[in-house]
Amino acid sequence: MTPLKAAVITVSTKGAAGKRVDESGPAVKAALEAAGIPVVHTAVVLDGITPVGNAIREASQKANVIITSGGTGLSPNDMTPEATRRVIDREVPGIAEALRAHSLTKTPHGMLSRGVAGTIGPALVVNLPGSPKAVTESMAILIPVLAHAIDLLAGETGESGHRKPT
Numbered sequence: 001m002t003p004l005k006a007a008v009i010t011v012s013t014k015g016a017a018g019k020r021v022d023e024s025g026p027a028v029k030a031a032l033e034a035a036g037i038p039v040v041h042t043a044v045v046l047d048g049i050t051p052v053g054n055a056i057r058e059a060s061q062k063a064n065v066i067i068t069s070g071g072t073g074l075s076p077n078d079m080t081p082e083a084t085r086r087v088i089d090r091e092v093p094g095i096a097e098a099l100r101a102h103s104l105t106k107t108p109h110g111m112l113s114r115g116v117a118g119t120i121g122p123a124l125v126v127n128l129p130g131s132p133k134a135v136t137e138s139m140a141i142l143i144p145v146l147a148h149a150i151d152l153l154a155g156e157t158g159e160s161g162h163r164k165p166t
Contacts, residue, residue, distance in 0.1 A: 007059035052083035070130030088118030
């Protein structure tokens with residue numbers, strides 16, 4: 001079993017400038033740590049394709065689970081999905097679909113989230129909304145699949161999806 005190591009990236013221009021307290025990043029970190037997943041890297045970055053893409057690349061050198069929060073909506077500066085798509089190797093659409101489907105059970109606004117999920121090398125990247133409540137709800141859906149996803153990325157399961165014998 002591949003040990004999980006997480007990075008949390010908050011995407012917020014106001015947060016990066018110190019004009020807003022980051023609440024969503026700490027909510028992600030708390031959910032991961034409550035599940036026994038160590039958070040080895042955190043960052044608060046400006047909105048935009050270049051800052052977000054650079055932050056994901058940096059995090060991928062330190063962690064195999066990268067959770068971004070913020071920048072997934074319809075505002076003109078919400079570019080997290082575009083930045084993520086530029087740096088990932090492959091999309092994992094089922095994760096984003098599951099998160100949106102769950103969000104829709106809470107609010108019709110869930111359909112406005114444009115978050116994506118994908119892989120960069122041996123790491124899984126998942127975009128979450130910037131709302132602390134949405135983050136907490138999303139993490140409850142995401143956490144149960146993280147270990148299996150990282151094992152798959154590391155080649156630690158056979159074709160049947162079961163762990164390879166050791």
